[in-house]
Amino acid sequence: MKRTLLVSLVGALLLASSLGCSSVSSREEVHDKATAAWNLEGWHIIGCCCTAPCACRINKKPSYCHGCDHTDVVHVERGELGGVKMDGVQWAVVGRGFGQGVDANWAYVYVDDRISEAQYKALGDWLSAGVAGLGKKAPYLAGNFRGMRKVPMTTTVSRDKREYAAALPGILDIQTRSIINPGHTEPVMSTGIMDAFGDRFVHSDTLRHTYKDASLGTEWDLTGRQSNQAEFTVDSARVAKGGIGWGCWTAHSDFGDEGSYGEQASSQHVHGN
Secondary structure (H helix, E strand, C coil): CCHHHHHHHHHHHHHHHHHHCCHHHHHHHHHCCCCCCCCEEEEEEEEEECCHHHHCCHHHCCCCCEEEEEEEEEEEEEEEEEEEEEEEEEEEEEEEEECCCCCCCCEEHHHECCHHHHHHHHHHHHHHHHHHHHHHHHHHCCEEEEEEECCCCEEEEEECCEEEEEECCCCCEEEEEEECCCCCCCCEECCCCCCCCCCCCEEEEEEEEEEEECCCCCEECCCCCCEEEEEEEEHHHHHCCCCEEEEEECCCCCCCCCCHHHHHHHHHHHHHH
16 A cells, blocks of 8 residues: 555656755665666656646646646556566556645546556556655645556557547546647757656647546546647666756745746736736
8 A cells, every 4th residue: 555655646757756856865765765777768648727838847837726637648668667578558647736735736546457467566666766756845746645546548649649649438538739830840849848757848739638537526628728748768877867857846835936826927917907
């Protein structure tokens, strides 16, 4: 149960999320807890309730004071964790983070039910190693653990890698498509952003984003809201260099950020006129 709690607490934030701005001692502690050198290649998509572009990724507050209702889907094409092959492993984290009221933040993890017990354990051990590095920021980023379970899960990628989709029958349906500006041939991309798997992503339109889990009493339809997608190649050596993850995130008044949430800024503008 303890390992499951740690896995879900970190969710898609990953081991990399804990290292970006941690102290040397914290880095060494987390590194010592990791099972071995590791490497992962794959893709992920993130859709949320906010307007585009994603404010959290540039260390700004989200669009709404309640926080960011989000879905994070991760698909590993190939890789290894502690000697265990992770080819084909995939999972989705659904929840709320970055909110003004920390107590309202939560996370739930769905894991593809085709995962083996060895892969499940390797994934759990790897994710658990990141909790110490998140430290006091864990409640802001991941929030209250509401559960974790294996479910049927399918993912698809278009031939040109412009559209990504994931489906958890009866629970989640999300599909994103790269945004290509008029007069351009390549998708719109942001670099230098905060991300658990790298430092860049492609902006995308959210063609579908519906979620409903009766067991949690939670549902939403965020079709048309903000989303982004990215391929990733990350390993223990790259993480050790820093600059990946959410460790440097400070967009909350508890960390000295007195800026406005998006809806507050809009209200101030309307009243100002």
